[in-house]
Amino acid sequence: MNGAALIFLAILSVIIIYAIFTYNRLVGLKHGVAKAWSNIDVLLKQRHDELPKLVEACRQYMKFEQDTLEKVMQARNRVSRARETQDIKALGEAEGMLRMGLEHLFAVAEAYPELKASETFGHLQTRITGLEEAIADRREFYNDSVNLNNVAIERFPDVIIAQLTGFGAYRLLKFTSRETADVNIATLFKRQ
Numbered sequence: 001m002n003g004a005a006l007i008f009l010a011i012l013s014v015i016i017i018y019a020i021f022t023y024n025r026l027v028g029l030k031h032g033v034a035k036a037w038s039n040i041d042v043l044l045k046q047r048h049d050e051l052p053k054l055v056e057a058c059r060q061y062m063k064f065e066q067d068t069l070e071k072v073m074q075a076r077n078r079v080s081r082a083r084e085t086q087d088i089k090a091l092g093e094a095e096g097m098l099r100m101g102l103e104h105l106f107a108v109a110e111a112y113p114e115l116k117a118s119e120t121f122g123h124l125q126t127r128i129t130g131l132e133e134a135i136a137d138r139r140e141f142y143n144d145s146v147n148l149n150n151v152a153i154e155r156f157p158d159v160i161i162a163q164l165t166g167f168g169a170y171r172l173l174k175f176t177s178r179e180t181a182d183v184n185i186a187t188l189f190k191r192q
């Protein structure tokens with residue numbers, strides 16, 4: 001073999017090794033996004049199971065607040081549909097609706113001393129609040145994983161390998177400014 005052939009084989013070997021390394025890294029990033037989604041999914045399922053219990057506990061005391069309870073259940077169902085289809089955009093919108101519904105429910109509950117004193121309500125409120133915080137944490141981890149993946153598949157020369165092997169971008173789990181704005185507590189206490 002002559003020197004040119006050896007140089008060619010060396011360059012080809014480096015390219016193949018780099019392609020294998022990049023492919024394996026992209027696989028790891030893709031699975032990181034899937035794992036982050038799974039973490040959110042588990043918490044969404046847990047909250048999904050707790051919300052009917054909360055609504056039922058409230059229904060026993062809040063006879064005149066059926067509209068509030070219905071809005072929470074409708075938002076719960078929208079979250080569930082978005083979660084099942086992994087529609088990240090719809091999930092973001094539904095999560096915002098559910099967050100506002102729960103804040104309204106907890107604010108309205110302040111007007112019902114018997115409900116606030118209920119051990120079941122207190123337990124469920126604490127449980128759901130904890131799940132909300134965990135979902136927010138996991139959402140941040142999910143968005144970090146998505147960002148790492150999306151940057152990697154756009155970076156040159158990784159973009160070539162990503163396109164050749166079918167790696168794609170993922171959507172960030174975002175909320176609109178209306179959904180992330182501070183809640184006006186005064187409006188929550190107004191009777192409808």
